Amino acid sequence: MTESSQPLKLIIDGQPVPFVKGDSVLVAMLRNQHHPTGGGCLCLGGDCPHCLATIDGVAYVRTCQVPARPGCVVACTHHAHAVPALPQTHHVEPTTNARHQHADVVVIGQGKSGLAAAELARTAGQTVVTLDAAQGQDVIGIYPGAQVVARTTQGMLIVHVRQEIIVATGAAELHPVALGNSLAGLMTARAAQQLQAAGLSLGRIVVINDANRLVRFEGESNVTAVVVRDDQGLEQHVGCDTAVIDLGTTPRNMLHRMAAGLPGVRVSVVGDAATNSDVPNCPAHGLVCHCSQVGVADLQSVWDRGFHELELVKRASLAGTGTCQGGVCLPYVRSFLANKGGTLQPAFTARPLARPITMGEVAAGGHHHVTLRTPLDGVHRAAHAHMERAGGWWRPWNYGDWQAEYWAVREAVSIMDVSTLGKMLISGPDALTLLDRLYPTKVSTIKTGMSRYVLLLDEKGYVLDDGLISKISDTRYTLTFTSGGATTAELWVRDWAESWGLNVRILNQTMSLGAINVTGPLAKELLARAGLEKPPEFLSHVEAHVAGIPCRIFRLSFTGELSYELHHAAVNAPVLWRTLLDLGKSLNIRPHGLEALLKLRLEKGHIIVGQDTDFDSTPRRIHHEWAVKLDKPDFVGKHAVLRTNKVSLDKILCGLSMEGPPPIEGANLTVDGNYAGYVTSATWSPILGKTVMLAWLKLSNDLAPDRVMIDGRPAQRTETPFYDKEGARAKA
């Protein structure tokens, strides 16, 4: 026997069984006396849940829609509509591709009506995409956009539709609802035709074409007889091997219902899917919804409990919530409710998904949200930094020894990658006007070459962000923002500039500039070694070369020590970083990460907007009234600040200190057992030998308590900064 003449085989429940070329998996199973679910009326049209099985590890697959192929592994995990077990071992979902297509018109279904509709659209000069389940393009959802999403043999296809969605999905055959309708051997007329065409013997056949005469199906597991009522009303037993159900059709309009009403696109339905066929007679007995195993008696129970509206009956009974989404049961549930209530209710809402899909198919084409990388990202990783996500960026948490990093800042010199800071350049004749209206500080009093710490407020007077304004010339300024707030701040600045019609140019330099903070008592010495002879004074800035690299150098301090922030072209960041580390070796330099920085800044009582502030933090509540000049003519948030200043203060952000280890951030404060606020930042201070914190504290009669309890331990209200109160070290 040559290889090509070997019989084709697939594997069913561990056993190889032959199939014939052209078989679907279902036909191959029936050819070998296997019923995927053990019973129920088969349709071979993809409408019912009776042929579900697990194929190649994927559950809930309609075997009638999948061509059989050699080696295909089928497991009857849905027998008697059981729920298949979840994979017991680590399961790696294979990647599913996604493709996007754009078209004026999408036609779903390629029967006569669908073909005609597509041809008509093409003739009219429209671009058309056709989708047909019979060709392996199974539409699983229609979404606003409008997007028609189909599962195809090449992965997920997302069709972006500009003008019209035409549903031409035809009609499904009605299934029988009677006692015994879960037996094997029941099939629709179309299914019987297909099986006979495939060469399967159906044995003795009884055709049921009058639901009024159908009483029940009889048999153990396979149907052996159909009981019908004759003209005299007497029951007649008709022996059979196959009961062929020919009770008419119902429009297959789920996708039309799903798409109807989507904005920006026409939705039409043509052919048999557009027919308004009568619903079948009200069933008296039997299973109505096979997916959820809901019988007529269950519907009666739901009705008796007061659920009379179709959407509620669906939820109360679960009829229509299974894998076929009402494809089989909906006509009968509507019929039941019409019989009870006298009114035929419209079909229930159809929402994606129309078909079960895999997690891989759900994720197809999706990407995780990007965490940004600074120009020094590779340098940090090469130094084995422990990287963490913070403010939307990958940042070094530490380089293995946070304590050494901390003390390098306090006692020697250290550098930190602060490229994540928002950075913006503003230029133009109206630059000052823009900034003076935008910020609560008097920008007009900032001298060229000087910088100022500023709050950014929203219209409600709440703190939106903070940063630095630096004046380069009368018409040119740089701004900095927090790492996490930079994107919002850019939109904020641009929006106001446009709203006020100001003549300014704005450039976001956050990603084009790197930034390195050189900090510690020996920072000046390090920069001198790098060739900077005249570093800027406190809160001023200069343009100069550091280690041969052009920089704008800002003198400010977040750590509490002498600090210089070097802004430079991002491409130069690695060279500058390595050069500074080389030059600082004899100064015991080491880089520090966020872990050390959070301690350093908290010792100084510096806030982090977003961590220490809340959505309703006013300058007064965070003790930053000094940053708000209410004698300015106007600025964003001024009126709200004036209004809220008239209200008595109900809470403040304050400093606390305590002995022992720090509580978790977010820990509650209590006074006399009553809630009094919560901790926003807490750390053990190496230099102070105690825990220091920032916390929101409720006021009572305008007074803040001096002592609070945190996790059963006392804490003392303490003025900030906790360390170097006069700021002598930063201004040295």
Added chain:
Amino acid sequence: MPKLDRFPLTRIVSTPALLDGIQTSTTAIVMRTAPDELFWLGSPAAPVINDPHAIIEHDTSFVGTWLSTQAATAWVSANCEWQLPTTRPVFAQGEVAGLPVKLWIEPRRMLVLVQQPFAADLGERLQ
């Protein structure tokens, strides 16, 4: 994974009217990224603009790669929800593969650019 190269360019931020008046070049790639911003990539150098307040920045933070039409079509088809313009050459920008990209599309190839913070992810998502 295609090798990503650095594409140094000049960013010009000025008034829309002045940017509209810039003579484009047949050799340089000129991308109008916003009404008030223009990217100039390649030679000759960007022209001098008659705006004392213009921001002219030599920007070295963009990285990217040229894709053949075939590779570009496959990548865009799998990762882009919006339809690319059909004229050539043409500039387009938006989210592709979850990244903010700038595209310069020529008849036989397409340049994909991102800023450096997205470079690693672009490399992964071009595979």
